Amino acid sequence: MSATRRIALILTTVFLIPALFFSVYEISSLTKDEKMIEGIYQKQLEAILFSVNQTSDAAVNSWMAKTETGKNQFAANELIPPPIKNLLSLNSSVQAVFLVDTLTEQANLTVYSLDSALTDQLRPLIETSLRKSNAQIAQLIKYRNSGFQKIESIQEKQNTNNFHHLIFIAEGNATPWQVVGFTIDSELFVEDVVAPLLQRISKEQFVLTVFDKERKSRVYSTESTDTTSLSSASLTKDLWAFPNYTLGIRTKEASLQQLVRNRTTNNLYLLIGLDVVLIVALVLAFRSVKKEVQLAQNKSDFVANVSHEIRTPLALISMFAETLEMGRVKSEEKKQEYYSIINKETHRLTGIVNKILNFSQTEAGKKKLHPQSINLYHEIKDVLKTYDFHLKSKGFEYQLTDSEELNVKADKEAMTEIIINLIDNAVKYSSDKKRIEITLGKENGYGWLRVKDEGVGISKSDQKHIFDKFYRVSTGDLAKSRGTGLGLSLVKQLVEQQKGKIAVNSELGKGSVFTVYLPLS
Ligand code: ADP
Numbered sequence: 001m002s003a004t005r006r007i008a009l010i011l012t013t014v015f016l017i018p019a020l021f022f023s024v025y026e027i028s029s030l031t032k033d034e035k036m037i038e039g040i041y042q043k044q045l046e047a048i049l050f051s052v053n054q055t056s057d058a059a060v061n062s063w064m065a066k067t068e069t070g071k072n073q074f075a076a077n078e079l080i081p082p083p084i085k086n087l088l089s090l091n092s093s094v095q096a097v098f099l100v101d102t103l104t105e106q107a108n109l110t111v112y113s114l115d116s117a118l119t120d121q122l123r124p125l126i127e128t129s130l131r132k133s134n135a136q137i138a139q140l141i142k143y144r145n146s147g148f149q150k151i152e153s154i155q156e157k158q159n160t161n162n163f164h165h166l167i168f169i170a171e172g173n174a175t176p177w178q179v180v181g182f183t184i185d186s187e188l189f190v191e192d193v194v195a196p197l198l199q200r201i202s203k204e205q206f207v208l209t210v211f212d213k214e215r216k217s218r219v220y221s222t223e224s225t226d227t228t229s230l231s232s233a234s235l236t237k238d239l240w241a242f243p244n245y246t247l248g249i250r251t252k253e254a255s256l257q258q259l260v261r262n263r264t265t266n267n268l269y270l271l272i273g274l275d276v277v278l279i280v281a282l283v284l285a286f287r288s289v290k291k292e293v294q295l296a297q298n299k300s301d302f303v304a305n306v307s308h309e310i311r312t313p314l315a316l317i318s319m320f321a322e323t324l325e326m327g328r329v330k331s332e333e334k335k336q337e338y339y340s341i342i343n344k345e346t347h348r349l350t351g352i353v354n355k356i357l358n359f360s361q362t363e364a365g366k367k368k369l370h371p372q373s374i375n376l377y378h379e380i381k382d383v384l385k386t387y388d389f390h391l392k393s394k395g396f397e398y399q400l401t402d403s404e405e406l407n408v409k410a411d412k413e414a415m416t417e418i419i420i421n422l423i424d425n426a427v428k429y430s431s432d433k434k435r436i437e438i439t440l441g442k443e444n445g446y447g448w449l450r451v452k453d454e455g456v457g458i459s460k461s462d463q464k465h466i467f468d469k470f471y472r473v474s475t476g477d478l479a480k481s482r483g484t485g486l487g488l489s490l491v492k493q494l495v496e497q498q499k500g501k502i503a504v505n506s507e508l509g510k511g512s513v514f515t516v517y518l519p520l521s
Contacts, residue, residue: 007290015278019274026267026271027268030264031264033264038257041251041260045206048249049249052201052247056193057241060241067083067087067170067182068171068180070086071083071084071180079112084097084112085112088113091192092188093185093188093191095118095122095163095182095184095185096112096113096126096182096183097112097180098112098122098182098183099178099179100130101172102137102141102176102179109126109127113183122163125163125165126165129154130165130179133167140152140167140168141169149170150168151166151168152168153166162185162186162187163185163186164183164184165181165182167179167180168181186242186245187219189241190210194210198220198222199222202223204252207222208221209222209223209248209249210247210248211247213245219245223252235249294468298469301474306356306484308482309352309482314345316345317342324339355487359469359489362497369414369497370411370412371411372411372412373407374408374410375404375406375407376406376407376440376518377403383419384400384423384438395434396435397435398435398437398438399435399436400439401437401438401440408447408520409498410500411494414494414497418494419449422491422516423436426451426453428483429456430453430455431456433455435454436451436452437450437452438452447517448516448517449515449516450515455512456508456511457509458512459508463504466488466504467489468489469486469489470489471485471489472485495517498519500516500519501516
């Protein structure tokens with residue numbers, strides 16, 4: 001397995017897979033969480049409504065206790081026993097207190113109220129309600145016999161006013177049990193007893209509402225501008241004291257479901273965001289590691305290549321020099337041939353060493369360039385003049401399109417280096433079709449020079465790397481294309497130092513075109 005693959009595998013197994021697993025697990029559990037949180041919220045709201053009910057019930061229970069003990073405490077000159085009078089005057093929602101002996105039925109109905117007109121108005125209403133509640137009264141007596149005092153509404157379904165009658169069983173005077181009741185103005189009850197409680201609970205978070213189920217209307221809401229209808233309240237529970245009233249509660253800004261959903265959506269986005277960041281980070285890490293690995297690989301290839309490059313001419317030089325030294329070569333012609341080989345190989349060695357030195361100097365930024373206005377055409381022509389013999393002897397045909405006027409801002413020496421490298425490559429990487437075409441032109445403030453060959457070409461994937469230092473295309477006949485992998489990297493560095501750019505266009509098997517752009521002078 002290659003080093004980069006191994007790194008990719010490690011990154012994937014150590015970071016990506018666990019993170020993705022975690023995300024998938026989290027996303028799948030989000031809906032579960034949503035349900036759970038909704039359940040918890042619901043329970044909390046229920047608890048709030050429960051406490052409202054309990055508190056209002058406590059108020060009614062205290063009235064009940066006061067009435068039971070106070071109903072027989074008459075005072076001189078008073079029609080109403082003082083404790084009951086006290087109760088009536090302190091609690092505006094209690095409109096009347098009434099008593100009736102259970103065995104004698106309605107015959108002895110007593111109604112206490114602070115307003116005698118109201119007493120007369122209420123009496124028949126109470127009588128009718130009581131008459132219809134015989135079964136309920138019997139049940140309440142049964143409870144009371146077993147020690148449980150309960151208070152219940154004897155409200156008629158079709159109620160046209162706000163008067164509600166609540167009855168309970170108390171100990172009687174003439175009879176063992178007496179039915180005692182309150183006539184309560186339910187709207188006042190909500191206002192006096194329930195509303196302060198709702199206000200205290202609601203604070204900034206909740207809207208609490210009391211609905212009249214029968215009339216389908218809102219009796220009270222903690223939010224004066226509230227438009228909630230019964231069905232849209234998050235949660236409703238009947239008011240124990242008045243079963244036709246319902247308490248509703250919902251969260252202020254958004255509905256409960258919405259709150260939970262918002263939270264879920266936020267979590268989802270957060271998770272996806274984190275995953276994206278992680279993936280991007282991993283890709284970047286992988287890329288930089290891959291680059292380093294590639295560079296290390298290229299470097300080691302470079303050492304092998306250079307050793308090979310140096311060893312061949314050295315072997316030739318040493319072999320021919322030795323032969324000459326031993327005086328074994330007799331003919332002058334042969335001697336000349338050997339000298340020329342030694343000379344040629346020495347040049348080659350010098351070339352390689354120079355290239356490496358040049359590269360290291362340029363890379364270290366030690367090489368100072370002196371850009372000046374130079375004529376690109378003449379520059380190339382000069383290089384070709386010295387290369388003419390070399391090219392022709394290798395069987396190359398070349399062509400330079402005339403363009404006298406093209407002046408660019410560049411360093412003379414660097415320019416020569418660039419041209420030599422490009423032509424050198426065109427020669428090295430051509431096989432049968434030995435044609436090199438050099439064209440010049442202008443474009444967008446740049447002067448360009450193009451070196452085209454009909455050689456082996458470069459694949460798209462290799463094109464991305466050929467300008468990297470030490471990079472060599474690994475496939476192909478190495479003997480035919482010896483090199484160091486430094487040429488194009490050097491060219492690129494020089495071009496960029498002169499504020500220019502370089503581009504390649506190539507197709508495998510068809511040839512390559514290298515274009516160098518330099519700023520016009
Ligand atoms: P070198 O030629 O010493 O290997 P370079 O940096 O000059 O190094 O080139 C890098 C690689 O780019 C070469 O190994 C070669 O495969 C490819 N290359 C460069 N020029 C050409 C060309 N004109 N045609 C085909 N391949 C080329």
